[in-house]
Amino acid sequence: MKDVARLGRPRPLLARWLAPAGAPEGRFVEREGAAVLAVPGRYCVSYLLVGPEGLGVVDVGSQADVPLILEAIDWLGRKPQDVRWVMPSHLHFDHIMGIDALARRVGAPLALNEVGHATVTGGRAPRFPAWPYLWRAVPTWPLQGLPLLPAEDWREGLDFGFPWGRNRFRAPLLPPFAHGAELPGFPGWRLWDGPGHADDAVLLHHAAAGFLVCGDTVRNYFGGEWNPLLCDRVDYLLTKALIRSLPVTTILPAHGPLVEGPDAVARLRALPPWMP
Numbered sequence: 001m002k003d004v005a006r007l008g009r010p011r012p013l014l015a016r017w018l019a020p021a022g023a024p025e026g027r028f029v030e031r032e033g034a035a036v037l038a039v040p041g042r043y044c045v046s047y048l049l050v051g052p053e054g055l056g057v058v059d060v061g062s063q064a065d066v067p068l069i070l071e072a073i074d075w076l077g078r079k080p081q082d083v084r085w086v087m088p089s090h091l092h093f094d095h096i097m098g099i100d101a102l103a104r105r106v107g108a109p110l111a112l113n114e115v116g117h118a119t120v121t122g123g124r125a126p127r128f129p130a131w132p133y134l135w136r137a138v139p140t141w142p143l144q145g146l147p148l149l150p151a152e153d154w155r156e157g158l159d160f161g162f163p164w165g166r167n168r169f170r171a172p173l174l175p176p177f178a179h180g181a182e183l184p185g186f187p188g189w190r191l192w193d194g195p196g197h198a199d200d201a202v203l204l205h206h207a208a209a210g211f212l213v214c215g216d217t218v219r220n221y222f223g224g225e226w227n228p229l230l231c232d233r234v235d236y237l238l239t240k241a242l243i244r245s246l247p248v249t250t251i252l253p254a255h256g257p258l259v260e261g262p263d264a265v266a267r268l269r270a271l272p273p274w275m276p
């Protein structure tokens with residue numbers, strides 16, 4: 001069996017040099033009946049939730065990540081047809097340019113929360129962080145190793161996850177998951193809405209294991225930090241309060257390595273305004 005740390009893309013040199021937390025690695029974490037595999041992709045980390053019978057895939061940033069996810073499924077000893085759904089943590093391009101391609105490749109539907117579902121089925125573009133904050137996103141690109149967009153990602157006309165995009169997914173959509181809903185087939189896992197960075201952001205939480213798959217709500221470039229890129233500050237305060245109320249010992253962010261320990265949430269930093 002291949003070494004789990006080698007799953008995913010080779011760790012980019014720039015990210016290893018520039019991000020104090022380092023580049024994310026392939027990781028398999030298992031506790032109290034919950035199991036998750038982290039697979040670093042081109043623009044973000046994909047997480048595979050491992051249920052007794054099926055798999056759930058959260059975020060596929062690039063179409064170039066599809067073979068990595070298939071390799072990860074094989075590493076788990078599962079089959080592509082075991083994927084029950086593919087879910088974006090939120091509708092930003094660096095998390096979703098590959099989700100439609102993966103869903104169609106494995107024959108799985110897409111799963112969204114109520115806000116994401118209404119946005120996609122309504123043919124609307126989601127709200128993005130306001131321009132005064134967006135400059136802070138630019139330095140995060142070299143922190144990830146300056147990934148370039150491969151041809152496959154351009155081919156869809158950049159329709160997925162951009163301020164002008166309508167996210168016309170071709171894979172079927174499941175009925176939306178409500179705030180607090182249990183994830184069927186994944187005992188102990190619940191979906192919570194976590195708006196702030198994006199209106200449609202979701203959190204996947206397993207209370208007994210203390211696992212929190214959090215998309216961009218928390219990042220780890222600098223050792224674990226609250227995301228300064230926001231489209232709604234008040235929603236974000238409420239989402240932070242929700243996270244502080246949950247039992248969490250392992251934060252699984254979409255950018256950077258895992259944040260671990262009984263004080264994982266308590267030690268998250270709020271970055272000063274001059275930091276990206």
Ligand SMILES: [Zn+2]
Pocket residue numbers: 090092197198216
């Ligand atoms: Zn984002």
